[in-house]
Amino acid sequence: MTCNRKTIFLLLALVINLVLFGCQHTDPALIASFFPLAAFRKGLSTPWIATIFGTYDFSVFLISLSIPLIVNERNMHTIYFVAVSIAAVALIIFGLLIQIEDLNVYLISNLITRTIGGFSNGIWIACGIPIITSIFSEKSSFIISLISGIQGLGVALGPLFGGALFRIGGFTLPFVFIGITELILTIVSIIFTPTVTVNKAQSEIDSTERENNSTSFLKKLKLVCLSLPYFNLLIYNSFRNAGIALFLERKFNVDEEGNFLYFSVYGFFCAAFSPVFGWLLQKGYTMIIFWISQICLSTTLLGFFLLSTSVFDSKYYVFLMFIMNAISYPGITSCSFMLIKNELRKDGNLSVETSHLRTATLISIMRSAGRLFGSLVVAGFFLERFGFCNSCLGLFISTISFLIINLAVLNKFSFAKI
Numbered sequence: 001m002t003c004n005r006k007t008i009f010l011l012l013a014l015v016i017n018l019v020l021f022g023c024q025h026t027d028p029a030l031i032a033s034f035f036p037l038a039a040f041r042k043g044l045s046t047p048w049i050a051t052i053f054g055t056y057d058f059s060v061f062l063i064s065l066s067i068p069l070i071v072n073e074r075n076m077h078t079i080y081f082v083a084v085s086i087a088a089v090a091l092i093i094f095g096l097l098i099q100i101e102d103l104n105v106y107l108i109s110n111l112i113t114r115t116i117g118g119f120s121n122g123i124w125i126a127c128g129i130p131i132i133t134s135i136f137s138e139k140s141s142f143i144i145s146l147i148s149g150i151q152g153l154g155v156a157l158g159p160l161f162g163g164a165l166f167r168i169g170g171f172t173l174p175f176v177f178i179g180i181t182e183l184i185l186t187i188v189s190i191i192f193t194p195t196v197t198v199n200k201a202q203s204e205i206d207s208t209e210r211e212n213n214s215t216s217f218l219k220k221l222k223l224v225c226l227s228l229p230y231f232n233l234l235i236y237n238s239f240r241n242a243g244i245a246l247f248l249e250r251k252f253n254v255d256e257e258g259n260f261l262y263f264s265v266y267g268f269f270c271a272a273f274s275p276v277f278g279w280l281l282q283k284g285y286t287m288i289i290f291w292i293s294q295i296c297l298s299t300t301l302l303g304f305f306l307l308s309t310s311v312f313d314s315k316y317y318v319f320l321m322f323i324m325n326a327i328s329y330p331g332i333t334s335c336s337f338m339l340i341k342n343e344l345r346k347d348g349n350l351s352v353e354t355s356h357l358r359t360a361t362l363i364s365i366m367r368s369a370g371r372l373f374g375s376l377v378v379a380g381f382f383l384e385r386f387g388f389c390n391s392c393l394g395l396f397i398s399t400i401s402f403l404i405i406n407l408a409v410l411n412k413f414s415f416a417k418i
Contacts, residue, residue: 013192014143017132018150020084020189023182024124025151026158027091027117030174032241033162033260037249038171039110043103046246050380052110053242057375059118060125060368067126067361073354076127081190083123088182090117095175118368126364129337130356131193142278144337148330149274153267163260223340225409227362228402229290230336231370233297233328236395238374239383240325247308247388252315262322269326277331286335293331294403300324301396308389337363 031053039049071079094113100106133143162174248254248262277289303321306312341359382391 022150022154025154036245054375056114056118057372059115060122063122064364080127083120087120088179092179095172098171129360145278148333149271153271160264226339227366231366232402234370235374238371239378242379266322266326274330289331290335293328296324297328305392
């Protein structure tokens with residue numbers, strides 16, 4: 001195969017897998033836009049709706065803990081494509097569950113389906129990131145930003161096209177359509193995606209490093225601290241997905257179409273800022289992105305707190321809050337990935353693929369833990385007990401606290417290149 005032809009195949013593989021990631025991120029956007037109100041009207045209470053969200057995240061958390069035991073460079077591709085296929089089927093089934101009349105059967109079926117979806121999506125994320133970054137490993141930081149951007153675009157286009165499909169075929173059609181699209185893209189991706197070439201000597205080094213468990217407790221603690229901003233971001237995003245629809249309906253009478261409009265704005269701005277952040281990451285301006293993203297997330301939480309106290313009393317301020325949130329997502333995601341990857345690579349004992357897999361695994365664990373905490377504790381307990389206003393205030397305080405911890409660990413209070 002000539003160099004140009006090989007490059008074209010690699011670019012096709014990159015584009016197809018990025019589109020798959022975009023489709024994967026339409027799932028939570030569709031569910032956040034349509035499911036809470038549909039389930040509430042069907043008779044489920046807010047804590048049960050939050051529990052369904054939390055079940056998915058708990059499943060992702062459990063499978064993420066098991067990934068180092070079941071996934072390696074040799075079986076990564078096979079497990080990845082199996083997981084993507086199962087996730088697509090689970091999404092199709094989830095869309096069909098609205099037809100169930102009995103409320104208890106409906107609840108149990110949703111819990112089971114979201115559990116299966118959580119297991120498969122957890123593997124999808126953890127395996128997909130190292131597979132995609134290995135296609136052009138020298139541009140991994142830019143590709144990570146592209147992944148965040150395409151996920152944001154999925155969040156935008158999902159509700160946009162989902163809204164059109166919702167008007168045509170009701171609740172079921174958007175989920176069935178996205179699920180079938182994911183299955184088709186999976187088949188195409190199997191054809192084009194190259195397998196990771198495993199260097200035997202490097203594989204032995206990786207295996208020895210795993211067996212010796214040489215990572216010190218302090219280094220593990222540092223890795224966890226570096227991922228805290230991402231953990232906190234996912235707490236808010238999960239709380240937003242489970243709680244914002246009911247808050248906006250009660251305060252501004254916003255329906256499903258209004259919700260997917262907000263999520264579309266969020267997704268488009270997320271996709272727009274991702275290439276910019278990717279370029280800055282390639283130039284080494286990690287801390288600039290870090291500060292911008294943290295300021296935007298803090299502004300989002302403070303803004304929703306003021307909105308809920310009627311200091312701001314216009315639904316147009318909601319657009320601003322979603323835009324601030326959109327800027328924070330690719331920035332915090334990319335910075336967390338790069339900081340963790342660089343910390344893992346300091347020893348020089350790990351291959352690029354192994355460091356990417358471990359970074360993606362830790363990111364997946366913190367992602368699911370954050371979403372689980374946001375769904376069950378913040379949305380399921382604090383939102384019901386203390387209200388939307390106090391929940392936003394608590395998340396704002398946690399954002400500042402995690403920021404201080406992260407900066408203390410990095411020992412970088414400047415805009416220096418890293």
